[in-house]
Amino acid sequence: MLLERARNAYQNWKARPAGFSFAREGHRRTRRVREVALPADTLKLLSFNIQAGIGTSRFREYLTGSWKHLVAHPRSIETIEQIADVVRHFDVVGLQEVDGGSLRSRNLNQLVHLASLADFPFWHQQLNRNLGRLGQFSNGFLSRLTPFAVEDHTLPGLPGRGVIVVKFGHPAEPLVIAVAHLALGEKMRNTQLGYVAGLLAPYRHRLVMGDFNCRLEHLANSPLAELGMVPVEGEFHTYPSWAPDRHIDHILAAPELKVRHSRVLTDCRLSDHLPLATEIVIPDAVRAASLEHRLPLIE
Numbered sequence: 001m002l003l004e005r006a007r008n009a010y011q012n013w014k015a016r017p018a019g020f021s022f023a024r025e026g027h028r029r030t031r032r033v034r035e036v037a038l039p040a041d042t043l044k045l046l047s048f049n050i051q052a053g054i055g056t057s058r059f060r061e062y063l064t065g066s067w068k069h070l071v072a073h074p075r076s077i078e079t080i081e082q083i084a085d086v087v088r089h090f091d092v093v094g095l096q097e098v099d100g101g102s103l104r105s106r107n108l109n110q111l112v113h114l115a116s117l118a119d120f121p122f123w124h125q126q127l128n129r130n131l132g133r134l135g136q137f138s139n140g141f142l143s144r145l146t147p148f149a150v151e152d153h154t155l156p157g158l159p160g161r162g163v164i165v166v167k168f169g170h171p172a173e174p175l176v177i178a179v180a181h182l183a184l185g186e187k188m189r190n191t192q193l194g195y196v197a198g199l200l201a202p203y204r205h206r207l208v209m210g211d212f213n214c215r216l217e218h219l220a221n222s223p224l225a226e227l228g229m230v231p232v233e234g235e236f237h238t239y240p241s242w243a244p245d246r247h248i249d250h251i252l253a254a255p256e257l258k259v260r261h262s263r264v265l266t267d268c269r270l271s272d273h274l275p276l277a278t279e280i281v282i283p284d285a286v287r288a289a290s291l292e293h294r295l296p297l298i299e
Contacts, residue, residue, distance in 0.1 A: 100136030
């Protein structure tokens with residue numbers, strides 16, 4: 001049964017249209033596709049640290065279940081398939097702690113499997129830490145819209161942290177969404193926040209989401225705040241999932257973006273983090289640029 005699931009996921013991956021790529025070792029890489037349309041008035045966004053399908057449900061399992069980081073547990077694929085049922089309700093999904101195919105995921109590329117099960121036509125994997133068969137530690141991006149550019153950036157600090165920058169619409173006035181997983185240490189995290197702010201500074205309509213490993217008060221004095229980006233309104237406890245008391249997963253948006261319906265999916269206990277969701281209205285300027293430049297981009 002597991003072999004058949006893996007075979008089906010691989011066949012679906014091979015059959016998918018062009019417009020996605022692997023980014024090995026987290027190096028910067030840009031992928032351009034011939035697509036600029038923005039068909040929806042709004043976009044439903046989700047940020048979720050899926051913990052590679054390990055599904056920790058209490059603190060003691062960080063110790064007693066540590067073996068799950070090395071070899072797959074019996075329900076690992078089932079957990080990913082349950083996550084697919086969650087993400088299928090959104091237009092754009094940013095994922096952290098995705099395994100790209102190793103012993104702990106039963107050699108299944110979890111991002112490919114999620115894209116296939118939830119019917120996302122576009123996916124992008126950023127491989128940030130390659131431990132061969134022991135782990136393919138990645139950020140992931142799923143989208144119902146095809147972006148015109150995707151960039152991978154390695155974050156400052158020890159290897160293993162990265163940010164994906166995705167651009168929708170048209171270069172004349174793009175909607176830019178970044179997905180990040182930041183360091184645990186405050187000093188390096190501040191450096192990484194400055195790096196992300198520098199990537200997003202050239203764009204008016206910008207948003208960043210992910211596992212920031214810090215609370216709201218830390219972001220209030222961060223380089224992103226200096227850039228005018230603010231967290232979605234409210235304090236949303238996302239960690240630990242079984243007794244959430246910390247808001248460490250965040251979605252920050254520029255003032256030019258109208259954000260609404262932000263919430264934590266409190267009934268999704270499939271990781272040690274809870275998913276954070278929101279909805280944004282596509283700005284008129286972004287839509288106008290997309291409509292004006294409907295011809296394919298010339299590379």
